[in-house]
Amino acid sequence: MKGKFIVLEGPDRCGKSTQAKMLYNQLVARGKDVILTREPGGTPTAERIRQIVLEPGLDVRPLAELLLYEASRAQHTQEKILPALEEGKTVICERYTMSTCAYQGYGRGIPLETIDILNKIATRGTQPDLTLVFLMSDKYFTQRGEYLFSDRLEQEDLAFRQKMRKGYLEMIERTPNAYLIDADKNISDIQARVLELLKEHLIIV
Ligand SMILES: Nc1ncnc2c1ncn2[C@@H]1O[C@H](COP(=O)(O)OP(=O)(O)O)[C@@H](O)[C@H]1O
Numbered sequence: 651m652k653g654k655f656i657v658l659e660g661p662d663r664c665g666k667s668t669q670a671k672m673l674y675n676q677l678v679a680r681g682k683d684v685i686l687t688r689e690p691g692g693t694p695t696a697e698r699i700r701q702i703v704l705e706p707g708l709d710v711r712p713l714a715e716l717l718l719y720e721a722s723r724a725q726h727t728q729e730k731i732l733p734a735l736e737e738g739k740t741v742i743c744e745r746y747t748m749s750t751c752a753y754q755g756y757g758r759g760i761p762l763e764t765i766d767i768l769n770k771i772a773t774r775g776t777q778p779d780l781t782l783v784f785l786m787s788d789k790y791f792t793q794r795g796e797y798l799f800s801d802r803l804e805q806e807d808l809a810f811r812q813k814m815r816k817g818y819l820e821m822i823e824r825t826p827n828a829y830l831i832d833a834d835k836n837i838s839d840i841q842a843r844v845l846e847l848l849k850e851h852l853i854i855v
Pocket residue numbers: 660661662663664665666667668669794795833834835836837840
């Protein structure tokens with residue numbers, strides 16, 4: 651592929667959108683042809699699927715949820731990511747295959763082998779040139795969120811977040827070109843680390 655594919659992964663509120671926008675602006679300022687996109691969503695069809703997946707209170711069972719995410723990914727990859735990479739563009743994408751392994755696999759307990767197969771089909775084997783995995787201490791979760799939880803939900807969420815954290819750490823170990831980003835740090839320190847990794851991977855000079 652001619653272009654470079656950069657993926658930002660990690661749980662909610664750890665700063666992915668913040669850093670993705672800053673990175674986009676940095677690359678544009680350096681004269682790169684770059685697109686910023688996200689999952690689930692990224693195209694009109696995939697955004698419609700995103701609405702179903704994220705609608706509060708809708709009964710979506712884990713397997714259906716997985717297949718919806720993969721449907722969204724298949725559309726997004728074919729319609730937007732692959733054409734951009736073929737044109738030599740840099741693609742920055744918030745969330746990709748690793749999020750599905752973390753949430754539906756480590757979180758909800760669907761076998762990782764099942765998810766890996768579906769990920770390969772939906773992505774047509776496309777792999778990021780660089781995966782940045784943002785992880786922060788749990789104490790910042792409530793601090794950085796605008797939402798209020800009941801105690802019960804907050805407890806459930808804590809256990810779920812811990813399972814996912816373990817999952818992300820394991821996946822970093824076995825994924826080529828994947829790096830842990832310490833999301834506890836301040837916004838400019840994180841940005842400096844992100845740019846350093848892009849330099850190491852010859853995406854920028
Ligand atoms: N390094 C940081 N330190 C403190 N707050 C941050 C940091 N990065 C992002 N935030 C804030 O935390 C909240 C969640 O950030 P966001 O980028 O939307 O996370 P995500 O996209 O991963 O859910 C936002 O209010 C954002 O301004």
